[in-house]
Amino acid sequence: MKNLRLLPVILLLGIMLQSCAVVRPGEAAVKQTLGKLDNRVYVEQPVWYFPFTTRVIKTSIQTNNLELSLNIPSKEGLSINSTISILYRIDSENVPQVIRTLGLEYESIVANVFRSASADVCAQYFAKDMHSGMRSEIEQQIKERMNATLYEQGLIIEAVLMKNIQLPPGLASSIERKLQAEQDAMRMEFVLQEERQEAKRKIIEAEGTRDAQQILSEGLTPQILELRRIEAFLELSNSNNAKVIITDDESSVLISD
Incomplete structure (x- = not known):
């Protein structure tokens, strides 16, 4: 009899445990009741719900790293092999919108948007620009184009990083020779500038000595x-x-x- 009295309590505790979802740091959650998604977002807290009609959908709002290896075009029509890292996250306030429009498998959407944006941007630059100081400018433009498409849907692109740029062997050798020639020219210009300054110093010193001798001879x-x-x-x-x-x-x- 005593065990029978405890049975309702045990059942109630079981239902309560099944009716609570814990939203951990770096996560956001929304309730879905009878197929309808609630607009309220829960962050870092317990969420109580009725398990027979409602479920809690959780997703990460931390920064994700999507790494891609692909060929990108250049202005002169070359195909550049590159490894790209895309840092992105979900805006916590727009989690319901992301779930409605993109779903929870949105990584492929980010990748496709990147392929389109990178093709448009990189086609405006020469291959050597991707291997020089203009790389940051290219990354910024790709990021802006991706945000123009994804930001309104609740995804934020934080950075686009072009890590490994592999130019065609012949072009890479030409660029290295050109950079070496530019460095040699800068070094020679520095040496010539020092020699010019030394020559000016000697001229000024000689003119000062001559003027002193002239003044002395004119005075005697x-x-x-x-x-x-x-x-x-x-x-x-x-x-x-x-x-x-x-x-x-x-x-x-x-x-x-």
């Missing part, structure tokens, strides 16, 4: 030279030591005692 007139000679003789005559001063016929002669 015969009268000044004679005055300097007299001053020198006077200084010598004031000395207590015995001395003999000899000059030529054109110079002044000072005889000391």
Whole structure:
């Protein structure tokens, strides 16, 4: 009899356990009652529902990484083999819309939208641009085109990353030779610039020396030279030591005692 009394309690606990769904971090959930999808979104919380008429649909709202390997066209008509990573997520507020329009298997839709967007964007660039600093510009344009298609449907493209770009062997060698030639030209320009600066410095130094000599020669007139000679003789005559001063016929002669 005692076990029979506990039976309803056990059944009630079982129904309660089956009537609760736990939405974990990184997930979002919505209720579907008799086939009709509710617009309320549940995030990181328990969700109570009546299991006989209602079910809880959960999906991830974390950032997903979709990696693709495909050939993309270039402006000159070449086919470039590339590995692409697409980072995307569901906007938590638009989970009901995503489930209604795209369903939970939306990865193939993202891949198809990328193929279309990448073909349109990459066809505007040369193959060498995908192997240079313009890669980030190409990635940004592909991302914008994908968001233009998917954002209104509840999917957000966070980044498009072109990781491995494999150019045709002949083109890759040509690009490497061109880049090496550009680096050599830049290095030579740097050396020439240093030599020009050194030559300018020497010219300025030579002009300064010449100007100083010119100023000095222009300032030493015969009268000044004679005055300097007299001053020198006077200084010598004031000395207590015995001395003999000899000059030529054109110079002044000072005889000391």
